[in-house]
Amino acid sequence: MAPELALADPAPAAEAHAPAPLAVSGLSHAFGKRTVLDAVDLTVRAGSFTVLLGLNGAGKTTLFALVTRLYHARAGTITVFGHDIQRTPGPALARMGVVFQQPTLDLDLTVEQNLRYHAALHGMPRRLAASRLLEELTRIGLEGRRRDKVRQLSGGQRRRVELARALLHRPSLLLLDEPTVGLDLASRHFLLEHVRTLCREQGIGVLWATHLIDEVGADADVVVLHRGRVVASGRPAALIAMTGARDLRDAFAALTGLASREEGGAEG
Amino acid sequence: MMQASSYAICLSGVVEREALRWLNQRGRFVSALVRPLVWLAIFAAGFHFVLGVSIIPPYETYIPYEVYIAPGLVAMILLFNGMQSSLSMVYDREMGSMKTLLISPFPRWFLLVAKLLAGVFVSTVQAYIFLAIAWFWDITPPWGGYLAVLPALLLSGLMLGALGLVLSSFIRQLENFAGVMNFVIFPMFFTSSALYPLWRVKEASLVVYWLSEINPFTHATELIRFALYEKFEPLAALVVAAYLFVFVVLAVWGYDPGRGLMARRAGGE
Numbered sequence: 001m002a003p004e005l006a007l008a009d010p011a012p013a014a015e016a017h018a019p020a021p022l023a024v025s026g027l028s029h030a031f032g033k034r035t036v037l038d039a040v041d042l043t044v045r046a047g048s049f050t051v052l053l054g055l056n057g058a059g060k061t062t063l064f065a066l067v068t069r070l071y072h073a074r075a076g077t078i079t080v081f082g083h084d085i086q087r088t089p090g091p092a093l094a095r096m097g098v099v100f101q102q103p104t105l106d107l108d109l110t111v112e113q114n115l116r117y118h119a120a121l122h123g124m125p126r127r128l129a130a131s132r133l134l135e136e137l138t139r140i141g142l143e144g145r146r147r148d149k150v151r152q153l154s155g156g157q158r159r160r161v162e163l164a165r166a167l168l169h170r171p172s173l174l175l176l177d178e179p180t181v182g183l184d185l186a187s188r189h190f191l192l193e194h195v196r197t198l199c200r201e202q203g204i205g206v207l208w209a210t211h212l213i214d215e216v217g218a219d220a221d222v223v224v225l226h227r228g229r230v231v232a233s234g235r236p237a238a239l240i241a242m243t244g245a246r247d248l249r250d251a252f253a254a255l256t257g258l259a260s261r262e263e264g265g266a267e268g
Numbered sequence: 269m270m271q272a273s274s275y276a277i278c279l280s281g282v283v284e285r286e287a288l289r290w291l292n293q294r295g296r297f298v299s300a301l302v303r304p305l306v307w308l309a310i311f312a313a314g315f316h317f318v319l320g321v322s323i324i325p326p327y328e329t330y331i332p333y334e335v336y337i338a339p340g341l342v343a344m345i346l347l348f349n350g351m352q353s354s355l356s357m358v359y360d361r362e363m364g365s366m367k368t369l370l371i372s373p374f375p376r377w378f379l380l381v382a383k384l385l386a387g388v389f390v391s392t393v394q395a396y397i398f399l400a401i402a403w404f405w406d407i408t409p410p411w412g413g414y415l416a417v418l419p420a421l422l423l424s425g426l427m428l429g430a431l432g433l434v435l436s437s438f439i440r441q442l443e444n445f446a447g448v449m450n451f452v453i454f455p456m457f458f459t460s461s462a463l464y465p466l467w468r469v470k471e472a473s474l475v476v477y478w479l480s481e482i483n484p485f486t487h488a489t490e491l492i493r494f495a496l497y498e499k500f501e502p503l504a505a506l507v508v509a510a511y512l513f514v515f516v517v518l519a520v521w522g523y524d525p526g527r528g529l530m531a532r533r534a535g536g537e
Contacts (some may be wrong), residue, residue: 068371071525086526094373104368108292109285120281121372121379123274 019082021046021095021173021205022067027076029062036062038228040076044173044221047203049196051216053252054225060209061101063225064177067207068098080173094122097171099162101178107151111142114150115165122169129168136164140194156187163191167198174198174206180215188215213249222248226256278374279382286353286386300348300394301401304341308405312337324465326497338407339493340462342395342417343424347456347485349391350428351435351448353383370523377520380433384516387432388425395421413496420495420505424488427508430515431484437522460486461493484511 022044029037037059044050054060066073069085069092078085080092105114112133119129137143140160142153150158159179166174174195180188192215198204208215216222216236223233232239232255236248245251252258290297312334323330369379399407399414409417435452457463459479466486470477480486484507491504 068367069525070367070370090373090375092373093371096371098367098371100367104365106285106289106365109288113285113288117281117285118368120277120284121369121374123277123374125273125277 018046019079020044021081022175022207023077023079024063024067025077027063027066027073027078029066029073029075036228037066037073040225040228040230042223042230042233044205044207046172046205047199048221049199049206049208049217049219050221050223052207052209052223052225053211053213053216054209055211055256058211058225059228060225061177064098064100064175064209067175068096069093094169095172097166097169097174099159099166099174099176099179101181103158103162105150105158105161105165108149110147110149111137111153111161112146114161115168118165119168124169132168132170133164136167137161140164154187156183156190159183159187159191160194163194172204174204176206177209178211179208180210180212213252216248224252224255231255275374275378278372278378279385282369282379282382283386283389286383286390290390296352300345300352301397303348304344304398305401307341307344308334308338308402324467326494326499326501332406334405335407336465337463338399338402338405339496340457340460340489341402342398342421342492342496343428343462343485343489344457345395345398346388346391346421346425346428346488347453349387349394350425350430350432351453353387353429353432376523376525380519380523381516384426384429384433387429388422391425391429392418392421395425409496410498412498416498417492417495420491423505423508423512424491427484427488427512427515430512430519433519434515434522437519456483456485459483460489462486462489484508487511 020043022042024040024042027037027040028035040059040063042050042052052060052063065071067078067080067085069089072086081095083089083092083095085092106117109117115133115136116126116129119126119132124132133146134143137146140163142157142160142164145153145157150161153161163176163179166176176195179191183191195206195208196217199206210216218236220236221234222236222239224231224239232242234242236251239251239255240246240248243251243254245254315333327335369383370376372379374382396414399417435448459476460483461469461480462485466477466480469480487504487507490501491508494501494504
C-alpha cells in the first residue's frame, strides 16, 4: 500500500464528496504469467496535475490501456467520475480525453479532417465540431495549418494537434501517456505549460505519465510506479521528506531502489 | 446522451474518414480497379477459346467467358477490400488509430459495425466503377440488374468485410498482404464458382467441388451473378447472410475487452 503523504491537500470542500475524475483501486493485470500491474491504487482529483512517474516497463502503458478500456483488467476497479469503466463505459469514456504514447493521427488526412473524425466519434454535430475545432487549434497556435496534411507537420506540431483533439469534446479528465517523447525542448515546454494551464483554469484532472522527473512541478501530485506497484504517492516535497533525499530525483532513486546504472532511464 | 442522431453522426464520420483515406491512397484506388480489369482482359481472353460455358441460370443464352467471370471479379473487389480493411486494422492498431476508434463512448459493437459499413461503402463504389468499365467489354447486363445488384453487393461486402475483421482480431501473423493473398484470397477465389461453373468443377474433383460449395465466396459470387441478371438466388442469399451473422458475432467477440484477445495481442507487442 502506498503511504498517503499529501502535506497540504488543496481540494476545496465542495469537491470532497463529488466522485473523483479518476479512481483506480486494487488494479492488477498480467500477460500470461508476467504480472504487469499489482494492486495499483491511485486517484486523480479535479484540477490536479497528477504525474505517474515510472521507468520504462513500470506498467504505465498497460495502466493507460486499462483505464481507456482497450481491454479489461484481471482484478480491481476503475471509475471515471463514479462510472465504472467496465460496467458503464459510455459515460466514462465521454468525459475522458486521451493522448496515447504512439501517434494516432492519420498522416494522409488534413488536421481538420482528423479532428472532425474525432468529433464524430463523440457524436458531436458538425457545426459544434467546426467551432470547437477552430477554438482548440487557435489555442495551440495551429489554426493556420488546419487544411494541411498531418504529414507536413513537425513532431511537436502533431503532438499539439493530438492534444487539441483530446480536448475537442471538453473532457474533465485528460490522460497523457509519455506525451513528450521525441519532442524538442520548446515543444515539451509548450505542451507541459498548456496542460498545466488547463488544470489550473478549467479544473481538469490530468494524469500525465512520464519517466522524466523534471516534468514534475512542485504543485504536482506524484504517483511513483515501479515494477507494476505504486511505491509512493504524494506531493514532491512529501516524497523528498519521506525518503530523506536531497531532491525528487534522489527520492525517486531511493523509492525505486535504483542502482546508478539504471538511473539513466529516469533522467531528463 | 447517446441518441439516434449521435449514432448517425458517428457512423457518417467513420464512413467519411474511410472514403477520404481511399481517395488519398491513389495506389490502393488504382490497383483495386486495375486488378479485376487485368483478369478480364488477359485471363478471360485466354480462356475464351478453352472453356465453353453451357447455358446455365441465370443466363438464358450461350455467353462468352468474359461475361461468366465478371460477377466473380466484382466479388473479388469486395474480397480484396474486405481483406485490405482487415489489414488496415492490424496496421491501424500498430499506428494506434484503432485506439482512437475504440475510446469513443459508443458501444464497441456499433463502432465495429460502423467500420464495416464504411468499408462496404468504398467497395460498392469500386464495384460500380468496375461494372461501368466492363460495359465497354460487352458485359452488358440489363439496366435493372445494376440496381438489383446493389443489395447483393452490400450483403456480400458486409460478409467479406466481417471475415476480414475476424481475421484481424484472431490471426497474429496477418502482418503482410502476401500472407493474406496466399492463405485467404487465392484459396477462396480459386475454390469458388468465380472462374468456372461448379458443375465443371464437380467433374474434375469432388473435393474441390465440396470446398467450393461451403466457401462463402462462392455464394457471394452467385448472389451477385443472379442479381446482375435481375434474378434472386435464395440459397446464396441465405448462406451469405448466415456467414455474415457468424462473422459479426466472432468479430465482436474477438474485440471484446473482457475476452483477453486484445490484451494478449498488446502484451506481445
